[in-house]
Amino acid sequence: QKEVEQNSGPLSVPEGAIASLNCTYSDRGSQSFFWYRQYSGKSPELIMSIYSNGDKEDGRFTAQLNKASQYVSLLIRDSQPSDSATYLCAGLSGGSYIPTFGRGTSLIVHP
Amino acid sequence: NAGVTQTPKFRILKIGQSMTLQCTQDMNHNYMYWYRQDPGMGLKLIYYSVGAGITDKGEVPNGYNVSRSTTEDFPLRLELAAPSQTSVYFCASSGGSAEAFFGQGTRLTVV
Numbered sequence: 001q002k003e004v005e006q007n008s009g010p011l012s013v014p015e016g017a018i019a020s021l022n023c024t025y026s027d028r029g030s031q032s033f034f035w036y037r038q039y040s041g042k043s044p045e046l047i048m049s050i051y052s053n054g055d056k057e058d059g060r061f062t063a064q065l066n067k068a069s070q071y072v073s074l075l076i077r078d079s080q081p082s083d084s085a086t087y088l089c090a091g092l093s094g095g096s097y098i099p100t101f102g103r104g105t106s107l108i109v110h111p
Numbered sequence: 112n113a114g115v116t117q118t119p120k121f122r123i124l125k126i127g128q129s130m131t132l133q134c135t136q137d138m139n140h141n142y143m144y145w146y147r148q149d150p151g152m153g154l155k156l157i158y159y160s161v162g163a164g165i166t167d168k169g170e171v172p173n174g175y176n177v178s179r180s181t182t183e184d185f186p187l188r189l190e191l192a193a194p195s196q197t198s199v200y201f202c203a204s205s206g207g208s209a210e211a212f213f214g215q216g217t218r219l220t221v222v
Binding site (some may be wrong): 045049104 | 159169201213
């Protein structure tokens with residue numbers, strides 16, 4: 001069974017710090033990975049996608065993928081209180097069209 | 112560009128009642144999904160569709176039904192509502208190999 005595991009948190013970081021969110025997955029066939037941000041009472045929205053090993057940067061966000069170790073991470077630099085949300089990791093196997101979601105990690109950025 | 116639109120946003124049902132949650136997307140996506148999200152939990156897949164006329168069960172289909180008569184619409188039917196169906200329901204669509212786009216969600220309470 002395909003699983004995506006995340007620590008539920010909460011992860012609490014001070015404003016301006018780097019927040020590091022991690023995700024592991026069980027399906028070695030997973031090819032694509034996504035990070036979604038979900039504010040309380042709202043729907044998930046995509047913030048990063050990564051398809052190959054290494055780092056992918058977009059503004060304050062960096063996604064990291066290590067297929068050999070089967071983990072994906074999201075780094076948020078210069079964290080802001082507005083980054084406080086739940087972050088969902090999702091994986092998609094090659095040839096599949098059904099993403100597998102983790103339970104999400106709650107991030108709290110305190111002033 | 113409206114994306115994925117769900118109605119209603121909120122609904123209270125009595126035990127045993129039925130209702131349909133509406134979902135429509137304007138991105139010409141073949142893949143559509145229905146998820147439920149319980150407090151502190153991740154997204155659980157109820158049903159999905161890979162195109163008009165084709166639907167299949169996800170991990171928690173009991174008590175629900177779907178249809179896909181057009182590419183745009185993917186309604187979710189609840190028959191004989193039960194308190195265990197109290198949840199937030201999200202409809203999503205995808206181009207297949209890429210990220211999923213979510214509707215704004217329907218908060219359903221069964222009393």
